[in-house]
Amino acid sequence: MSTAKADLRSALEARFGDALALETWSGPGGRSLPLAAPIGDEAWSELLRFARAERVRVLPVGLGSKLELGLVDQVELLASTRSDTDVIDYEPGDGTLTARAGARLGRLAQHIRVGGHRLTPTVPEPERTTLGGALAAGQDGFDRLRYGPIRHQLLGLRMALADGTIVKSGGKLVKNVTGYDVHRLLAGSLGTLAVIVEASLRLYPLPETHVLVRASSGSTNDALTTSRALLALPIRPVAVVARNTGGSGWTIEVVLEGRDDVVTWELARVREVLPVCTTEGGRHDLGAPHLRAMSALERRSGSWPPLTIRTRPSRLADALVIVEGACLAASLRPEIATHPGLALAWVWFGDELPAELGLRLDRELRADGHALRWRGPQRPPGGQDPLRPDVPAPARRTMFNLERALDPDGVFPGLRLDDAP
Amino acid sequence: MDTKLVAALRAVVGERGLIDDPTRLLPYESDGLAMLAVRPPLVLLPRTTAEVARCMQLLAEYGVSIVARGAGTGLAGGATPVADGVVLSTARMRDVLEVNVEDRFARVQAGVVNVDLSGLCQAHGLAYAPDPSSQMACTIGGNVANNSGGPHCFKYGATTRHILGLVIVTHDGEILDLSEPVVDPDGYDLVGLFVGSEGTFGVATEVTVRLVPAAPVVEVQLAIFADLDAACDSVSEIIKQRLEPSALEILDKLTIEAVEDSVFAAGYPREAEAVLLIEVEGVETEVNGIAREIRTILEARGALEIRTARDATQRKKLWAGRKGAFGAMGRIAPDLYVADAVVPRTKLRDLVRRTIEICRERDLRLANVFHAGDGNLHPNICYDRRDPDEVRRVLAAGHAILEACVEAGGALTGEHGVGLEKLAEMELLFTADDLAAMCRVREAWDPERRLNPGKLLPMHACLEIRTAALPPAPTSLDT
Numbered sequence: 001m002s003t004a005k006a007d008l009r010s011a012l013e014a015r016f017g018d019a020l021a022l023e024t025w026s027g028p029g030g031r032s033l034p035l036a037a038p039i040g041d042e043a044w045s046e047l048l049r050f051a052r053a054e055r056v057r058v059l060p061v062g063l064g065s066k067l068e069l070g071l072v073d074q075v076e077l078l079a080s081t082r083s084d085t086d087v088i089d090y091e092p093g094d095g096t097l098t099a100r101a102g103a104r105l106g107r108l109a110q111h112i113r114v115g116g117h118r119l120t121p122t123v124p125e126p127e128r129t130t131l132g133g134a135l136a137a138g139q140d141g142f143d144r145l146r147y148g149p150i151r152h153q154l155l156g157l158r159m160a161l162a163d164g165t166i167v168k169s170g171g172k173l174v175k176n177v178t179g180y181d182v183h184r185l186l187a188g189s190l191g192t193l194a195v196i197v198e199a200s201l202r203l204y205p206l207p208e209t210h211v212l213v214r215a216s217s218g219s220t221n222d223a224l225t226t227s228r229a230l231l232a233l234p235i236r237p238v239a240v241v242a243r244n245t246g247g248s249g250w251t252i253e254v255v256l257e258g259r260d261d262v263v264t265w266e267l268a269r270v271r272e273v274l275p276v277c278t279t280e281g282g283r284h285d286l287g288a289p290h291l292r293a294m295s296a297l298e299r300r301s302g303s304w305p306p307l308t309i310r311t312r313p314s315r316l317a318d319a320l321v322i323v324e325g326a327c328l329a330a331s332l333r334p335e336i337a338t339h340p341g342l343a344l345a346w347v348w349f350g351d352e353l354p355a356e357l358g359l360r361l362d363r364e365l366r367a368d369g370h371a372l373r374w375r376g377p378q379r380p381p382g383g384q385d386p387l388r389p390d391v392p393a394p395a396r397r398t399m400f401n402l403e404r405a406l407d408p409d410g411v412f413p414g415l416r417l418d419d420a421p
Numbered sequence: 422m423d424t425k426l427v428a429a430l431r432a433v434v435g436e437r438g439l440i441d442d443p444t445r446l447l448p449y450e451s452d453g454l455a456m457l458a459v460r461p462p463l464v465l466l467p468r469t470t471a472e473v474a475r476c477m478q479l480l481a482e483y484g485v486s487i488v489a490r491g492a493g494t495g496l497a498g499g500a501t502p503v504a505d506g507v508v509l510s511t512a513r514m515r516d517v518l519e520v521n522v523e524d525r526f527a528r529v530q531a532g533v534v535n536v537d538l539s540g541l542c543q544a545h546g547l548a549y550a551p552d553p554s555s556q557m558a559c560t561i562g563g564n565v566a567n568n569s570g571g572p573h574c575f576k577y578g579a580t581t582r583h584i585l586g587l588v589i590v591t592h593d594g595e596i597l598d599l600s601e602p603v604v605d606p607d608g609y610d611l612v613g614l615f616v617g618s619e620g621t622f623g624v625a626t627e628v629t630v631r632l633v634p635a636a637p638v639v640e641v642q643l644a645i646f647a648d649l650d651a652a653c654d655s656v657s658e659i660i661k662q663r664l665e666p667s668a669l670e671i672l673d674k675l676t677i678e679a680v681e682d683s684v685f686a687a688g689y690p691r692e693a694e695a696v697l698l699i700e701v702e703g704v705e706t707e708v709n710g711i712a713r714e715i716r717t718i719l720e721a722r723g724a725l726e727i728r729t730a731r732d733a734t735q736r737k738k739l740w741a742g743r744k745g746a747f748g749a750m751g752r753i754a755p756d757l758y759v760a761d762a763v764v765p766r767t768k769l770r771d772l773v774r775r776t777i778e779i780c781r782e783r784d785l786r787l788a789n790v791f792h793a794g795d796g797n798l799h800p801n802i803c804y805d806r807r808d809p810d811e812v813r814r815v816l817a818a819g820h821a822i823l824e825a826c827v828e829a830g831g832a833l834t835g836e837h838g839v840g841l842e843k844l845a846e847m848e849l850l851f852t853a854d855d856l857a858a859m860c861r862v863r864e865a866w867d868p869e870r871r872l873n874p875g876k877l878l879p880m881h882a883c884l885e886i887r888t889a890a891l892p893p894a895p896t897s898l899d900t
């Protein structure tokens with residue numbers, strides 16, 4: 001073990017003085033790690049060069065409040081973008097925004113409002129989500145149905161590689177095919193390939209108005225049938241969501257936004273499918289309480305969903321039959337929220353998920369062809385590992401080669417890509 | 422080429438799947454960048470993914486390079502053969518494997534022609550949005566490899582936003598089946614990375630594409646201007662006002678003349694200096710509202726006349742000139758050099774002017790027809806490839822245009838790719854470190870660099886990383 005590693009904190013202080021604003025990160029199970037917060041390209045380069053030379057493994061993080069523990073367990077140091085927050089360039093005439101990775105999505109959304117723009121994703125906690133963290137986690141907003149996933153918003157980025165060099169991919173332009181889209185590789189890479197230090201996003205017009213439509217529905221089947229009818233309308237909803245409620249019923253929510261006249265027209269179409277409904281809305285305001293409620297959909301009961309199911313739209317009902325069937329047999333009532341248009345479902349099991357039920361769900365859902373992601377402590381032992389991509393072995397090998405190509409010395413933690421048992 | 426290898430390949434693809442007769446190799450000598458031509462020793466035309474995989478295994482054993490080829494309409498020399506390498510054409514891989522209306526996707530073999538897929542979707546009220554002007558010929562595999570654009574990509578985004586899955590055969594003949602259309606990639610986004618890799622990562626054999634519902638109402642506006650600047654400024658203003666038409670295309674005077682003299686004649690007025698084609702789509706209210714606001718901008722910028730069409734036949738007629746523009750220009754010069762660069766949309770007018778000056782200084786005829794809404798310029802320079810001096814001036818003008826665009830915050834290519842054409846200019850935009858990182862990514866896919874060698878990345882940038890004086894690094898970290 002290198003000397004720096006034995007007393008990393010002192011070594012960092014000796015090398016960087018106060019420049020890294022060292023703190024201590026404390027995680028579950030009494031785990032604690034030093035957390036450094038470099039600002040600017042040069043500081044990132046130097047920190048990574050130090051880490052490489054001293055064989056210290058680093059996880060780049062945003063605010064680092066909710067990290068995948070499988071990654072944290074592999075490292076000795078967290079390097080946070082929390083203080084590297086500047087807006088580099090907002091070009092209203094071109095509809096693009098460039099900012100440092102630590103900028104919070106909430107502040108960026110405020111910043112571009114003056115120029116009449118909105119950004120996506122609209123995440124549950126925009127003030128506590130960094131641009132880099134959202135990109136590296138491939139985080140969605142509730143507005144994905146209309147605007148697409150975060151990786152499609154990314155025009156380009158600058159990244160700090162494991163050897164400390166700073167490189168760029170893509171640019172700030174809305175159209176550009178010069179060179180490889182290495183930035184696409186970084187989106188969703190969970191901090192395992194490089195540090196995103198700066199990124200450029202495409203922007204959208206700030207809508208004049210918005211409206212949230214809410215209606216009740218009976219069974220799971222009714223809710224999904226109604227959602228399909230809504231999705232078949234000639235409208236461009238921001239979200240169509242179905243979630244089960246405390247009793248036996250479901251709630252359907254539709255969010256519309258855009259020009260006043262268009263929203264009015266679309267609302268009339270929605271009412272044809274949902275004759276009994278309530279509406280709230282008005283001027284587009286990201287702070288509006290009901291929009292907050294929509295974006296907090298993913299944090300029902302105050303926690304992230306332990307299970308995310310991704311499938312084809314036509315197969316969502318099959319997946320929910322499996323979930324509800326297995327839970328019923330175990331006398332458990334799961335909370336479920338779905339984006340039927342995206343074929344995405346989140347499931348919460350309450351305080352306890354019996355391991356055998358978790359395993360049964362894992363087995364049956366995968367056998368029926370649905371993709372799963374477990375997160376947090378409720379993942380059943382032996383269930384789908386969030387760090388091990390559920391893709392054919394040749395694809396995992398290509399991923400392994402890419403990890404090795406960008407980070408040959410393993411300065412960053414890795415996904416689990418080898419095929420050894 | 423080794424006769425044993427040729428025999429083994431013939432056994433895989435059959436007599437119709439292999440061309441080695443020199444007279445039949447001629448059409449494969451170049452792509453749309455006709456000034457670069459190399460006669461390949463062998464062309465393979467496999468039918469299935471399994472055949473592609475078997476061929477690639479054999480070629481790996483013999484260390485032979487492979488240039489994938491769709492329809493050869495690329496304009497950057499991406500499909501130009503390499504000496505001693507084989508061309509692997511997808512021309513016999515034209516099956517549509519699945520159109521899933523309920524889940525809005527289609528799965529096709531890579532050789533399916535863009536327009537055939539679009540036509541098939543139309544019957545279901547759906548559309549495959551990317552529509553390169555070459556869509557009558559170009560293949561979905563070529564579109565994937567180049568991340569191609571088209572007029573409607575202004576609203577819908579380029580090819581990459583429409584690709585849900587791929588089957589890729591790797592350098593050594595392994596099959597990566599990533600064809601299932603999932604909401605998000607699991608692990609790294611291999612599909613997203615592959616799109617735009619110009620045949621250097623592998624051969625795409627099947628493509629899963631996203632389909633979008635066809636818009637209920639579509640209006641095309643054709644605005645006629647006495648001044649190219651005013652057309653450019655109208656586009657910048659439309660973007661600035663955050664209006665969202667689905668397409669914004671400009672044609673200049675020389676293009677208009679060429680179109681009107683051709684079978685693509687669309688009734689564009691010959692006295693115009695520029696026409697701006699705008700398409701707005703959506704529901705009736707939306708189209709009415711946006712079209713009205715755009716009209717106000719066009720009038721304020723001095724449009725001489727604004728024609729509109731909602732009826733499908735009329736719309737098609739207004740579009741015919743744009744879609745046929747490249748074909749029509751065949752009449753005004755033996756050869757056409759189609760440059761491709763992107764600029765910030767706030768700087769359209771300045772950069773279009775600059776391209777005109779650059780060509781005028783070099784005594785070259787220039788026709789501009791471009792995806793103005795995306796800031797994607799296509800200065801088309803007329804020339805005769807038999808005149809070496811003219812060829813030299815054309816290349817110099819192309820370089821000067823790219824320099825000007827990069828200086829203005831633009832990029833080297835908006836849709837045609839780097840290919841062979843823009844290798845030298847990559848260093849205008851990227852540092853040696855940027856390029857070295859890209860080389861490493863490339864080598865993760867193709868360690869021997871046998872796939873489309875010498876394209877997309879300047880060779881010396883890749884060679885340098887092999888010999889780079891990196892400090893000795895540990896091979897693994899002790900944890």
Ligand SMILES: Cc1cc2nc3c(=O)[nH]c(=O)nc-3n(C[C@H](O)[C@H](O)[C@H](O)COP(=O)(O)OP(=O)(O)OC[C@H]3O[C@@H](n4cnc5c(N)ncnc54)[C@H](O)[C@@H]3O)c2cc1C
Pocket residue numbers: 059060061062063064065066067068069071081101123124128129130131132133134136137139140190191192194195196197298304305375376
């Ligand atoms: C168990 C768990 C469940 C979660 N579930 C959900 C969920 O269901 N839905 C949801 O929307 N969000 C979920 N999150 C949160 C989300 O994934 C992000 O973590 C968070 O929203 C972004 O916060 P942050 O900016 O502080 O980034 P962090 O939480 O600090 O980082 C997020 C990830 O990105 C990496 N990273 C951060 N910054 C960079 C950078 N600049 N360069 C490279 N890599 C970087 C980190 O290593 C980490 O893997 C969950 C998180 C955890 C740990």
Ligand SMILES: Cc1cc2nc3c(=O)[nH]c(=O)nc-3n(C[C@H](O)[C@H](O)[C@H](O)COP(=O)(O)OP(=O)(O)OC[C@H]3O[C@@H](n4cnc5c(N)ncnc54)[C@H](O)[C@@H]3O)c2cc1C
Pocket residue numbers: 452453488489490491492493494495496498499500511531552553554555558559560561562563564565566567568569570571572619620621623624625626747748836837873
């Ligand atoms: C008249 C005209 C108009 C054009 N208009 C447009 C336009 O509007 N927008 C636009 O973006 N482009 C346009 N182009 C350029 C060209 O048509 C596109 O780049 C198109 O996508 C190329 O497709 P192709 O099948 O002809 O591919 P090719 O030219 O055969 O190949 C292009 C590149 O893709 C690689 N490749 C091909 N197939 C595969 C595969 N299956 N797997 C891996 N790699 C592969 C080749 O190696 C090469 O690098 C135009 C060209 C012409 C001649």
